[in-house]
Amino acid sequence: MFSKVNALIEAAVIAALAMALSLIPDFASWFTPSFGAVPLVLFSLRRGSKYGILAGLIWGLLHFILGRVYYLSLSQVLLEYILAFASMGLAGVLAAPLQKALRQKQKQKAFSLAFAAAFLAVSVRYFWHFLAGIIFWSSYAPKGMSPFYYSLLVNGSAGIITLLFVIISVLILLTVQSRFFLPEH
Numbered sequence: 001m002f003s004k005v006n007a008l009i010e011a012a013v014i015a016a017l018a019m020a021l022s023l024i025p026d027f028a029s030w031f032t033p034s035f036g037a038v039p040l041v042l043f044s045l046r047r048g049s050k051y052g053i054l055a056g057l058i059w060g061l062l063h064f065i066l067g068r069v070y071y072l073s074l075s076q077v078l079l080e081y082i083l084a085f086a087s088m089g090l091a092g093v094l095a096a097p098l099q100k101a102l103r104q105k106q107k108q109k110a111f112s113l114a115f116a117a118a119f120l121a122v123s124v125r126y127f128w129h130f131l132a133g134i135i136f137w138s139s140y141a142p143k144g145m146s147p148f149y150y151s152l153l154v155n156g157s158a159g160i161i162t163l164l165f166v167i168i169s170v171l172i173l174l175t176v177q178s179r180f181f182l183p184e185h
Helices: 002-022 037-047 049-065 074-103 107-135 147-176
Strands: none
Touching (some): 002 037, 037 147, 049 074, 107 147
């Protein structure tokens, strides 16, 4: 019971931190990294996908509370704010193997698992944004550019930059404080 309460509290705090990091001003309009992805992936690798998806869902819902939703239709909002943000918790599917590798002092395996987890979470999230870009945001494509290519360019660049930030952060934390990924409660 105590560990579940701790994990739920951590999920709420991580979601709030992710939202706070989302408020960092964009430095390049459409290809700015999602800084909030960093704590979400770290947390998911610590607590697993169940709590990671919950934290991602809370992060997505916080956009509504703070009035930071770009609303075109209900399906667009569900895709980009519910599915996309909750998908960040998918990094947690590799939490148990990562923790096992850390306990067995298999650093290289831990690095590989962390990279795969970050890649999975960020890729799935930006897949949803890519799909929404084709379906809902195609009118913003420059004249003559296909919606597919436009969405790939916009969401692909943001996804790659986000993935780089996440991977660097995860690898740094694995190197200097790997115990973070091994919760006691």
